[in-house]
Amino acid sequence: MTVARDPFALFPTSVGAWDTGAQRSLDPAIEQILAADDYYxxxxxxxxxxxxxxxxxxxYANQENGGVHSPEVCLPGGGWEIAALEQIDAPFAADAPFRLNRAIIQKDATRMLVYYWFEQQGQRTASGLTAKLQLLQGKIANGRNDSAIVRIITPIEGAGDMPNAEARLNDxxxxLIGQLPRFIPDV
Structure with a gap:
């Protein structure tokens, strides 16, 4: 089934008070492993x-031949160590609550705070297994097999910066949540 959506090339130049830079291309080898139909x-x-x-x-338009790659696999493959990983209620989504993954990653002295989640046809989840089950339900219910992943990362500048890092990702x-349905269709 073809799903109507805007390509990420049309992503807005700002999201709230955040200005987007130029879209970055991934290394061709990473693009091949990622195998996404569209990415930003x-x-x-x-x-x-x-x-x-x-x-x-x-x-991903069709998950039958592979699909969403979890950052739990990709980040360590890029040299990052996952120092902490937990599922939390999305602190910024009180109107439409969902769970997301909250990770602290590190490489040498650099530390980052990561939020990521999976999206399938209007459903958001932190769990890769739940995402696959939602995908199967969507395939049976409406013939759709599309899925997406959303990841936001910010630096943790020092021992006392965690509240600032959390505030940036929550802001x-x-x-961001309001922009996603144009690019990751929920119906």
Whole structure:
């Protein structure tokens, strides 16, 4: 089944107070492994503070021949160590609650805070297994087999920066949720 959606090339130049930079291309070898039908990767900057958040979106039209790759596999493959990983209620989604993955990753002295989740036809989940079950239900119910992953990352500048890192991801997350249905169809 063909799903009507806007390509990520039309992603807005700003999301709330966050300005998007130019879309970054992935290394061709990573693109091949990712095998997404469409993806978007950019560094976003807060208009007044200059703080940064990395945004990555990947959409798959058909999951029958592979599909969404969990950051739990991809990040270590890129040299990042997952120092902490938990599922939490999305702090920025009080109106439409869902669970997301919250991770702290590190490489040498660099630490980052990561939020990521899977999206299938209007359903959001932190669990890869739940995402696969939702995908199967969608395939049976309406013939759709599309899925996506949303990942946002921000630096943790020091021992006392965790509240600021959380605030950055929550701020962009609130505004990002409203943009997603154009690119990751929920119906």
């Amino acid at each position: 990767s950019t560094e976003m900057r807060h208009a007044s503070s200059g703080a940064s958040v990395d945004l990555f979106l990947a959409w 962009i997350g609130r505004d």
